[in-house]
Amino acid sequence: MIAEDTVIAWNRDGALARIGIRRPDKRNALATPHWAALEAALDAVAASDAQVVVLAGVPGAFSAGADIDELGQLLAAPGAFAASNAQVQRTQLKLQRLPQTTLAVIDGACVGGGLGLALACDLRLASPRARFAITPAKLGLVYSPDDSRRLVNTVGLARAREMLLTGRLLDAATALDWGLVNQLAGDDGLEALEQAQLQLLLASSGQARRGIKTVLGHLGGDAGIDLAQAQAAFDDAFASRDFAEGAAAFLEKRAPRFG
Numbered sequence: 687m688i689a690e691d692t693v694i695a696w697n698r699d700g701a702l703a704r705i706g707i708r709r710p711d712k713r714n715a716l717a718t719p720h721w722a723a724l725e726a727a728l729d730a731v732a733a734s735d736a737q738v739v740v741l742a743g744v745p746g747a748f749s750a751g752a753d754i755d756e757l758g759q760l761l762a763a764p765g766a767f768a769a770s771n772a773q774v775q776r777t778q779l780k781l782q783r784l785p786q787t788t789l790a791v792i793d794g795a796c797v798g799g800g801l802g803l804a805l806a807c808d809l810r811l812a813s814p815r816a817r818f819a820i821t822p823a824k825l826g827l828v829y830s831p832d833d834s835r836r837l838v839n840t841v842g843l844a845r846a847r848e849m850l851l852t853g854r855l856l857d858a859a860t861a862l863d864w865g866l867v868n869q870l871a872g873d874d875g876l877e878a879l880e881q882a883q884l885q886l887l888l889a890s891s892g893q894a895r896r897g898i899k900t901v902l903g904h905l906g907g908d909a910g911i912d913l914a915q916a917q918a919a920f921d922d923a924f925a926s927r928d929f930a931e932g933a934a935a936f937l938e939k940r941a942p943r944f945g
Contacts, residue, residue: 694723696731701888703736703786706723707743713750714743718770720753725777737892738884739784741807742791743800748816774799775830780834781806783903783910787887787895791880792816792867794816800851805836808899811883812867813876814858821853839906841865891928891944 692772693716696705705727707714716724731739743749760767781788781803788808797819804810820837822829829837829850841864848854862870871879887895897919904916923929928944935942 693720694727696727698731698734698736701735701737701892702884703731703739705731705739707739707741707749708886710747712753712808713747714800715750716752716799717753717756718773721770721773721777725773725780728777728780728784730777731786732780732942736786736813737895738887739786739788740791740880740884741781741788741803743793746794746815748792748794748796749800750795751800751802751821752763769877771830774802775832778802782837782908785896785899786892787899789880789883789887791876793876797821802833802836805833805840809883810867811869811871811876812858812861813871816858816861818854818858818861818866820849823851835907859941862918889941891932891942892924893926893928893944894932897923 693707693709694705695708696703698704705724706726707716707720709715709720726770756770757825760770778799788807788809790804790810792804792810792812794815795814795817796812797817798821801818801820820829820833834846841849845864849856856864856866858867858870861867869879869883900911900919901916904911904913919939928942931944932942
C-alpha cells in the first residue's frame, strides 16, 4: 500500500508504516503544500492497521525546516502566511496525536519545523552527524505555544530557554545529553539502531502503547486529552484482550503474542 507525492511518501508493511520526506536538493525543507501532503499521509496512516510509524528524511537531512523560497512569497501575503502557519501547526499536532507509536529517525539537519516534527514524535533516534536548532529569534519570530511546550517537555525549561533565545546549533552528542534524542547510533549505524528499537516496540502491546500515549499526552499538557480520558485509558486496559494475553504469558513464563 503506497501513497506518494513528489516529496512526501508513505507505505505500510504489516504492523509498520514509514513516512519519508524526500527533497534532498533543499535538505528536505518543507513548503506549505508539503505540510499538507504530510497531513494527508498522517490521516491515512492513522486509519490503517499499522502499530508503529517511522518518520525519516534522506541521508544527510531529516528536514532543514521552512522553504526559504516560499518564505519570500509569504512575506508579501500576510493572509497566506497565517494559513501556512496554521497548516504547519495542524500537521505537527496531528503527528503528536497519532494513535500509533511514532519514531523519528534523524540523520543530518533537523532544524526549525523539522525539529518541530521530530519533537511531535514519541521517540527520536539520531546519527552522529545529526544537528539540531530552533531559530525563530534569529528571524524576529516567536516559537508557537504548542511547539514550545513540546520542547520544554523534552529538554526542560532551562535548556528550552537556551535553545530558543540563542538559536544555538546542537551536535548529536549534546542532543543526546540534553534528552533531545533518545538514542545515538554507534558503529553499527542508524539503520541497525532503528531495527533494534522497532523490535522492542513491536514486541510490546500496541493497545497498551496507545493507552500510554493518552496518559502521557494529558500529563504533557495536550488540551485535547482531559483527565477522564487518561483515567479511562488506565482503567480499560484491565479488561483488554492484550492484558489477558500478557497476564497468561507471564504466568506461563513465555513471550506474549499480542494481536
